[in-house]
Amino acid sequence: MSPNKIEAPTFDGHHDPWIFDMWIRDMNQFFEWHNLYDNRKVRFAKMMLIDEAKLYWRDVENCLKMRGKPLITDWTKMKQKLQEKYIPQSYRNKLLDQWNNLRLETCLSMSI
16 A cells, blocks of 8 residues: 555444544545545545445435435535434533533633
């Protein structure tokens, strides 16, 4: 493998928010490295979904088609839709609480 080659990861639909978040970060890094336009990002990301995640995304697209709505072609919208499935609200709330506590601690330490 050449030192400049960055490979895109796959995502299998594993229900671990941390794994999903790492997949998103790695995909963003891959897209930045290869300077892909948004519509190509979605097409490429779909190819990196495997197993349960691939089935889920196929269901999302089928539902959109059945309702006469356009398919998702924007990477940000695709990430949001996948986050709804793979990052539970409780996990998001926990991260928000941690962020708020960190901000509060930072403010308090700066005022001392």
